[in-house]
Amino acid sequence: MPVPAVDHTLDEIMNLAAAHFKVPREKLTPDDDFFKTLGIDSLQALDLLTRLEHHFRIELPDYELQGVSDFRTLANRIQARL
Amino acid sequence: MLDLRQYASLGAALQDALERWPNETCLIEADRDREKMRLTYSDFREMARPLCRALEDADFKPGDRAAIIMTNQSKWLISAYSIFFCGGVLVPLDYKLTAAEHLQLLAHSKARFLVVEYYLWRAMTQSPEFPKLTVEIALVTEAPAGADLRGAYRWEEFKRKGEPQFVARQREDTACIVYSSGTGGRPKGCVLTHDSYLEQCTSLTAWYPFWPGVRYLSILPTNHAIDFMVGFIGPFVCGACVVHLRTLRPEFVRDAFVRYRITYVSLVPMVLKNLERALRAKFDEMKPGERWMLDRLIGLNRTLTRRRPRVNISRRLLPQVHKAFGGELLALFVGGAYTDPGTLQFFYDLGIPVACGYGLTEACTVVTLNDLKPFRPDTVGKPLPGSEVRVLNPDGDGIGEVAVRSPAVMSHYLNDPEQTAQTIVEGWLLTGDLGRFDADGQGHLQLVGRRKNMIVTAGGKNIYPEDIEAVFDGLPVKEFCVFAENYLWPQKTLGDEVLVLVARLEQNQQLDDRFFEELVARNRRLADFKRVGGYLLWEKDFPRTASLKIKRGELAAEIGAGAERKSVVEI
Numbered sequence: 001m002p003v004p005a006v007d008h009t010l011d012e013i014m015n016l017a018a019a020h021f022k023v024p025r026e027k028l029t030p031d032d033d034f035f036k037t038l039g040i041d042s043l044q045a046l047d048l049l050t051r052l053e054h055h056f057r058i059e060l061p062d063y064e065l066q067g068v069s070d071f072r073t074l075a076n077r078i079q080a081r082l
Numbered sequence: 083m084l085d086l087r088q089y090a091s092l093g094a095a096l097q098d099a100l101e102r103w104p105n106e107t108c109l110i111e112a113d114r115d116r117e118k119m120r121l122t123y124s125d126f127r128e129m130a131r132p133l134c135r136a137l138e139d140a141d142f143k144p145g146d147r148a149a150i151i152m153t154n155q156s157k158w159l160i161s162a163y164s165i166f167f168c169g170g171v172l173v174p175l176d177y178k179l180t181a182a183e184h185l186q187l188l189a190h191s192k193a194r195f196l197v198v199e200y201y202l203w204r205a206m207t208q209s210p211e212f213p214k215l216t217v218e219i220a221l222v223t224e225a226p227a228g229a230d231l232r233g234a235y236r237w238e239e240f241k242r243k244g245e246p247q248f249v250a251r252q253r254e255d256t257a258c259i260v261y262s263s264g265t266g267g268r269p270k271g272c273v274l275t276h277d278s279y280l281e282q283c284t285s286l287t288a289w290y291p292f293w294p295g296v297r298y299l300s301i302l303p304t305n306h307a308i309d310f311m312v313g314f315i316g317p318f319v320c321g322a323c324v325v326h327l328r329t330l331r332p333e334f335v336r337d338a339f340v341r342y343r344i345t346y347v348s349l350v351p352m353v354l355k356n357l358e359r360a361l362r363a364k365f366d367e368m369k370p371g372e373r374w375m376l377d378r379l380i381g382l383n384r385t386l387t388r389r390r391p392r393v394n395i396s397r398r399l400l401p402q403v404h405k406a407f408g409g410e411l412l413a414l415f416v417g418g419a420y421t422d423p424g425t426l427q428f429f430y431d432l433g434i435p436v437a438c439g440y441g442l443t444e445a446c447t448v449v450t451l452n453d454l455k456p457f458r459p460d461t462v463g464k465p466l467p468g469s470e471v472r473v474l475n476p477d478g479d480g481i482g483e484v485a486v487r488s489p490a491v492m493s494h495y496l497n498d499p500e501q502t503a504q505t506i507v508e509g510w511l512l513t514g515d516l517g518r519f520d521a522d523g524q525g526h527l528q529l530v531g532r533r534k535n536m537i538v539t540a541g542g543k544n545i546y547p548e549d550i551e552a553v554f555d556g557l558p559v560k561e562f563c564v565f566a567e568n569y570l571w572p573q574k575t576l577g578d579e580v581l582v583l584v585a586r587l588e589q590n591q592q593l594d595d596r597f598f599e600e601l602v603a604r605n606r607r608l609a610d611f612k613r614v615g616g617y618l619l620w621e622k623d624f625p626r627t628a629s630l631k632i633k634r635g636e637l638a639a640e641i642g643a644g645a646e647r648k649s650v651v652e653i
Contacts, residue, residue: 035610042541042610043356046331062329063201066178069610
């Protein structure tokens with residue numbers, strides 16, 4: 001299966017985050033601090049990671065979130081596992 | 083449990099524990115829904131023995147310092163035991179710090195040895211500061227085949243055959259150096275002796291005993307003082323079992339309660355709140371009739387447990403709730419930060435006692451704890467046996483700084499006699515927290531605020547402004563300083579603690595976009611829990627010492643008197 005481009009991955013992450021946390025999609029940008037724009041804590045961010053795992057069919061260890069707070073970096077971490 | 087009065091060191095007590103309960107399970111390691119390892123005390127000893135021998139061969143000397151930077155897993159405890167067995171001093175570091183911070187604390191602690199997980203080691207090797215690494219031998223766990231370990235050894239291969247020689251230590255010898263903060267400028271390495279830990283463990287288990295068959299779910303980081311005590315030392319010296327879960331995903335944490343029929347767990351307020359949220363959501367999904375019945379049963383349980391917990395009755399009244407927690411849960415421990423009394427009451431009313439406590443790394447683990455006789459969600463409990471607590475210079479409401487004297491209190495801050503002298507005065511540890519004793523006369527302590535310039539997050543992290551200021555160096559202003567908002571405007575409440583950056587602009591400087599952009603960009607370099615929540619413009623030059631250091635106390639008093647809390651602009 002071809003690996004999607006990182007921009008596509010980024011877009012899917014933001015779509016999913018917006019839907020899951022009920023935030024208007026247009027309010028999210030790639031360099032947003034997702035803790036702040038989504039209004040979530042670190043446990044809810046782990047919950048987002050679970051959703052992303054199901055969506056991309058990959059397994060992401062918790063530590064992949066360490067030090068990550070923007071969608072772009074998260075997309076790069078996910079992209080590396082696709 | 084072992085009679086800890088008979089032991090001079092943690093190593094000696096743990097060594098005996100491994101022989102006392104050879105067939106009991108001491109450790110289960112699970113990752114998500116997969117069980118990766120299950121060890122008896124005998125298995126644990128067999129896994130530690132070759133590591134102890136290898137450390138001996140590597141010239142590990144009594145008093146040598148060895149750091150561990152790992153998430154909760156079996157190799158954490160096996161390594162810690164081996165370090166104690168060889169007479170070493172353990173330096174448990176927070177795995178959530180950055181690589182540069184790890185390197186800084188390794189250098190400060192003068193650790194000769196390091197045990198570290200591969201992904202954390204990889205980050206350290208990629209840091210520009212890596213060439214300054216002072217550790218002589220690094221052991222890396224779970225490294226992929228073929229990975230370049232930059233001179234480190236694979237933990238799994240670092241073993242020798244033969245019987246290692248136990249190294250005796252005395253009670254007054256250092257057991258651990260635990261950093262309570264200080265990655266920015268002035269590390270605070272709390273030096274804790276074997277006596278501190280053995281005394282603290284005796285006190286804690288007197289109120290909340292462990293025994294063979296008890297299962298403790300370890301999800302707080304083991305480097306944290308609470309989990310080190312109740313997720314390692316306490317259960318082991320009692321023949322109980324520790325369950326490690328290598329993920330903090332809420333869904334797997336919930337599953338683990340059921341799968342392993344957990345007896346105790348320690349949580350920080352943020353996790354407890356998350357559990358409450360999940361339970362409330364479930365209750366809200368119930369049909370009206372079922373919900374009505376649930377509310378009546380909760381009310382009945384509240385009445386029946388008013389004086390003390392009655393777990394068996396609660397389990398019969400609310401079986402579905404208790405089944406969701408595995409059916410064997412005796413208590414949740416919560417501490418590390420302010421906990422909403424409403425959350426504590428919510429769980430207690432369900433028949434799940436939450437023992438809320440108060441502690442600080444400087445006091446080993448815990449100073450006060452709720453003994454649930456009766457449950458008092460508005461307090462942080464009573465002083466543990468062996469601990470004396472005083473409220474210094476109480477005001478008209480009985481509020482003053484909380485001071486502690488106990489064998490568990492640290493001996494000093496590593497390499498910092500000045501800070502030690504300010505913190506331990508005539509044998510009393512000055513906590514910097516403000517509190518009062520409840521009027522009930524039973525010794526319940528209520529915390530009402532902080533005297534020191536710091537915040538504690540809901541995740542239990544202590545953040546000192548001095549530690550994060552370096553990130554804002556170069557901000558386009560004349561000068562700046564970071565404060566805890568409650569330090570500038572003291573108030574007699576806890577919770578919602580935020581940091582505020584106070585900036586003084588250059589003469590004729592106008593606030594522009596560049597300031598905001600730089601502020602936001604620099605703030606984002608910090609871990610999310612360390613970020614500044616707002617800023618305040620100040621129109622006077624900062625008071626400074628002869629050596630040009632900012633007089634923080636004086637400045638805070640000026641700001642507190644000259645500005646209002648509402649003038650802080652949220653970032």
